[in-house]
Amino acid sequence: MKYSALIHSDIQKKWIEKFDSIKDQFKEKAEYNDVHSRFPYENIEWLVKEGYTLLTLPKAYGGEGATVEDMVILQTYLGAIDGATALSIGWHLSVVGQLYEQQMWEQDMLDQFAKEIKEGALVNRAISEADTGSPTRGGRPATYAVEQDGEIVVDGVKTFTSMSKGLTHFVVSAYDQALEKVGYYLITKDMPGVEIADNWNMIGMRATESHDLVLNNVRIPKENFVEIRGEGGKKPNGWILHIPSVYLGIAQAARDYAIDFAKSYSPNSIDGTIGEITTVQQNIGKMESLLLSARHFLWSTAAMYNHTSEPQQLWNETSASKVLVMNQGLEVIDLAMRIVGAKSLEMERPLQRYYRDMRAGIHNPPMEDMAYTNIAKSVQGLF
Structure with a gap:
């Protein structure tokens, strides 16, 4: 790829050099991972270890502070090496970038989550469902959230949860019956009731292991109710x-x-x-x-x-x-x-x-x- 005339920031140059050093190893695993529908654990582990998961976290929070342009160029380069690895880690980069650019959570939650990202956390939104189709169409999720005994109980099934087995955190959409609104809830993989269905069997992007996320009456702290859909107006992302x-x-x-x-x-x-x-x-x-x-x-x-x-x-x-x-x-x-x-x-x-x-x-x-x-x-x- 002859991108040299279009590569201009230090972040871009640094990461392209890193990708060049590892691309042969990533490519070697791609065929096996695709055939066996196996998540590219080693690739993601390398990206976490090297700090790529901090790419879109602002510098004020201890990240690299990459721009959308930096991310686009680097993800294009990584996608040419291994598409499943790039798409998987891209969801994390995108969620983190939007959260902090638009300050979508309360400040205390943003501060705490930044610490977890620096410790290796991987996040994706879990918003698709079998009965609602694409979330961009605005359907009301069947997953529900209800307050009980000072906590919030979330129950439902989410589809197309890319990087499911590698994620530590899920931002889950659910219908709040009391508010009559769709909210977003931060759930971690180690909470009781969180399961991965292990049912990803597609002809494309097989290695993303985008299994169903099954939430069996998962109890979370009230502060993990982090967003309300549509609050603050719709913005380009x-x-x-x-x-x-x-x-x-x-x-x-x-x-x-x-x-x-x-x-x-x-x-x-x-x-x-x-x-x-x-x-x-x-x-x-x-x-x-x-x-x-x-x-x-x-x-x-x-x-x-x-x-x-x-x-x-x-x-x-x-x-x-x-x-x-x-x-x-x-x-x-x-x-x-x-x-x-x-x-x-x-x-x-x-x-x-x-x-x-x-x-x-x-x-x-x-x-x-x-x-x-x-x-x-x-x-x-x-x-």
């Missing part, structure tokens, strides 16, 4: 750009593999390599153009988010980034597979994994129809 970043990286990896193949594969039916054939060159040109377009759109959106005093003006860019990257990324992988030909379907080659993982990204938020609807409402002044 630049940290959610970690999602298209990972898939942009996967598309980059597919491109890199196809280029290397085209430059080296020389069947005896032709002189030279297939990279000299006009049709292959046309596909390479299309692939590269799509990738350039997606990268510049996503990275410029992240840069604008950092430098604007009114992030609400970036609703359309943040919504469009994921849709554009996913659609163009899928086309990039399709072209890469056409270049490699039938060999791209061999299980020993990574292209088929890139394709399956990329398909999974369609179902990450925001959903395409919701993104287009929000963009349409924005340009018509209907919000």
